[in-house]
Amino acid sequence: MSKIAVRAICLSAAAVLAVLCLSACAAPSAQDAPSARGFIDIGYATWTEAEPAYRLYPGDVLDVTAPSAPELARTVTVQPDGRITLPLVKPVMAANLTVTELEAALSAAYADELLRPAIEVSVKQSAPLKVFVGGEVKNPGVYDMPGDIDALQGVILAGGFLPTALRGDVVVVRRGPGGRPMMRRVDLRAAAYAPRGDAVPLRRFDIVYVPKTRVAAVDQFVDQFIRQTLPIQFSYAFGAQYVATP
Numbered sequence: 001m002s003k004i005a006v007r008a009i010c011l012s013a014a015a016v017l018a019v020l021c022l023s024a025c026a027a028p029s030a031q032d033a034p035s036a037r038g039f040i041d042i043g044y045a046t047w048t049e050a051e052p053a054y055r056l057y058p059g060d061v062l063d064v065t066a067p068s069a070p071e072l073a074r075t076v077t078v079q080p081d082g083r084i085t086l087p088l089v090k091p092v093m094a095a096n097l098t099v100t101e102l103e104a105a106l107s108a109a110y111a112d113e114l115l116r117p118a119i120e121v122s123v124k125q126s127a128p129l130k131v132f133v134g135g136e137v138k139n140p141g142v143y144d145m146p147g148d149i150d151a152l153q154g155v156i157l158a159g160g161f162l163p164t165a166l167r168g169d170v171v172v173v174r175r176g177p178g179g180r181p182m183m184r185r186v187d188l189r190a191a192a193y194a195p196r197g198d199a200v201p202l203r204r205f206d207i208v209y210v211p212k213t214r215v216a217a218v219d220q221f222v223d224q225f226i227r228q229t230l231p232i233q234f235s236y237a238f239g240a241q242y243v244a245t246p
Contacts, residue, residue: 047182052175052203053098058082059127062094064106068116075124088113099123131202133158135210136165150199152188154208166213167192172200173207 056062058080065073076084082095089109094102103121110117128144131154138159149157151172161167167189176182184200188210191199202208 046176047174047184048176050177052177053100054123054126055096055098055204056094056102056123057127057204058095060094060123061125062102063122063124065120066110066114067118067120068114078127129204131205132207133210134207136162136212137210138162145202145204148201150191150201151186151206151208152191152199154202154206155188155210161210164212166211169211171207171209171211172202173209174203175205 056078058078060078062076062078062084063073064076064084064086072087074086076086078084078094082093083091084094085091086106089106092102092105092109094105097105099121103119106119106121107117110119130142131145132142133154134140137155138161140158143154143157145154146157151170155161155170168187170186170188172184172186174182174184186198186200188199
């Protein structure tokens with residue numbers, strides 16, 4: 001047997017061993033399964049279905065009124081820096097506040113100008129609601145929600161699943177109470193066929209992440225860390241015969 005053939009067999013054996021090791025790591029035992037289903041020690045809040053309060057964002061159009069001073073009524077747009085501009089007071093930060101919080105901030109700003117500085121705010125028009133879709137989809141990116149959509153429809157906005165997508169274990173991340181992120185795993189494979197599937201209605205700035213299948217992850221490892229780094233190329237054929245190319 002030539003040196004080249006021996007070397008090919010050794011490298012091939014090493015490749016198979018690496019794949020087996022990776023597969024073993026990717027498939028946790030039953031004892032470890034509960035912890036593997038969630039991200040540990042990242043600090044995600046417990047998922048809640050409670051509807052979060054609407055928070056203002058640049059581009060939102062607001063009607064601002066002062067019942068004790070009707071002449072101060074204005075229709076304003078939250079600017080790219082997050083502030084709104086009104087008469088008699090300095091620009092006030094509005095972005096990331098709820099309507100109630102902005103009313104309190106404006107009432108405090110007008111405290112030195114009005115005897116009864118009770119300011120009322122209503123959202124006249126909201127900026128496009130954006131969601132982030134990434135991972136194993138055709139066109140990852142930021143998308144405007146065309147209305148009330150769910151996670152499956154968000155994936156469709158991004159061009160649909162790639163063949164390497166793990167459709168049954170998609171991750172949705174959302175801002176929870178107090179600003180802490182919440183994470184939930186959803187089975188979009190089942191949602192595609194069930195009218196009441198677990199598709200999760202999306203909210204502004206939700207993140208939908210589609211991971212790779214374990215088979216796809218192993219294939220990528222073999223391609224990137226074995227085939228592309230070996231000093232020789234080899235091909236597989238029936239009968240486990242390897243042909244080495246110097």
